[in-house]
Amino acid sequence: MSELNLILLGPPGSGKGTQGERLQADLELPYYATGNILRAAVREQTELGKQAKEYMDRGDLVPDEVIIGVIAERLGTHEAEDGFILDGFPRTVGQAEALAERMRALGRRITAALLIDVSDEEVIRRLGGRRTCPNGHVFHIEFDPPEKEGVCDVCGEQLIVRDDDKPEVIRHRLEQYREKTEPLVGYYDERGLLERVDGTGSPDDVYESIRALLATLRMEEEA
Ligand code: AP5
Numbered sequence: 001m002s003e004l005n006l007i008l009l010g011p012p013g014s015g016k017g018t019q020g021e022r023l024q025a026d027l028e029l030p031y032y033a034t035g036n037i038l039r040a041a042v043r044e045q046t047e048l049g050k051q052a053k054e055y056m057d058r059g060d061l062v063p064d065e066v067i068i069g070v071i072a073e074r075l076g077t078h079e080a081e082d083g084f085i086l087d088g089f090p091r092t093v094g095q096a097e098a099l100a101e102r103m104r105a106l107g108r109r110i111t112a113a114l115l116i117d118v119s120d121e122e123v124i125r126r127l128g129g130r131r132t133c134p135n136g137h138v139f140h141i142e143f144d145p146p147e148k149e150g151v152c153d154v155c156g157e158q159l160i161v162r163d164d165d166k167p168e169v170i171r172h173r174l175e176q177y178r179e180k181t182e183p184l185v186g187y188y189d190e191r192g193l194l195e196r197v198d199g200t201g202s203p204d205d206v207y208e209s210i211r212a213l214l215a216t217l218r219m220e221e222e223a
C-alpha cells in the first residue's frame with residue numbers, strides 16, 4: 001500500500017485516542033487529533049483556542065469554518081506525505097466534503113474510515129473513569145490504569161479529568177454525535193471506505209482487530 005490515509009470514527013469515548021496512539025507508534029505516521037489540537041489551543045489561549053473554548057465546554061462541536069483550515073493545512077505538510085491518522089475529524093458532512101476536496105487537490109485519497117463501535121452505556125463507563133495528561137495520553141482508572149496513580153506513564157505529567165467528561169456534558173456530546181457525526185457512517189459506507197471495528201474488547205483486542213483489518217486492506221490493494 002503506497003500510503004495510508006486513515007480516519008478514526010466513533011462516538012465520544014469509543015477509544016479513538018487509545019487506538020490512535022497505538023497506530024501512531026506502530027505505523028510511524030503523523031496523528032492529528034482535533035480534540036487534542038483544540039485543547040492545546042485553549043491552554044495556550046491562542047485565537048483558535050478562544051474561538052473553540054465555549055463550544056467545547058458545552059460539548060458542542062466547534063463550527064466547521066474554525067476547524068477545517070486547521071486540518072487542511074496539516075495535510076499539505078511534508079510530514080503527512082506518506083500518510084496520516086485523523087482522529088475526531090471529519091465530524092460533520094461539511095467537514096467530510098472539505099476533506100474530500102482537499103485530498104483531490106493533493107491528488108490523494110482516503111484509504112479507510114475505521115468506525116469503532118461501542119454502546120452508549122460503555123461510553124459512559126469509559127468516560128467516567130478516563131484520565132488524561134496535557135499532552136493527550138489517555139488512561140482509565142479501571143480498564144487501563146497508569147503504573148503510578150495520577151501520573152502519565154509516557155511523559156510524567158499529572159493526569160486530570162477532562163472538563164467535558166462531566167455526566168451532563170457526556171450526554172450532550174453523545175446527542176451531538178448522533179445528530180451531526182453519525183451521518184458520516186453512511187457517507188463513507190456509500191463510498192466503499194467504511195470499515196467497522198468491534199470496540200467492546202480490551203484496548204489490545206481492539207487494536208488486534210484494527211491490525212488485521214489493515215493487513216486485509218493491504219492484501220486487497222496488492223491483489
Ligand atoms: P475529542 O477530544 O475528539 O472528543 P471525542 O470525540 O468526544 O472523543 P474522546 O476523546 O472523548 O474519546 P475517544 O474516542 O478518543 O476515547 P478514548 O481513547 O479517550 O473532542 C472534544 C471536543 O472538541 C468536541 O466535543 C468538540 O467540541 C471539539 N472538536 C474536536 N474535533 C472537532 C471537529 N472535527 N469538529 C468540531 N468540533 C470538534 O477512550 C475513552 C476512555 O476509555 C479512556 O479512559 C480509555 O482508557 C478507555 N478505553 C479506551 N478503549 C477501551 C477499551 N477497549 N476497553 C476499556 N476501556 C477503554
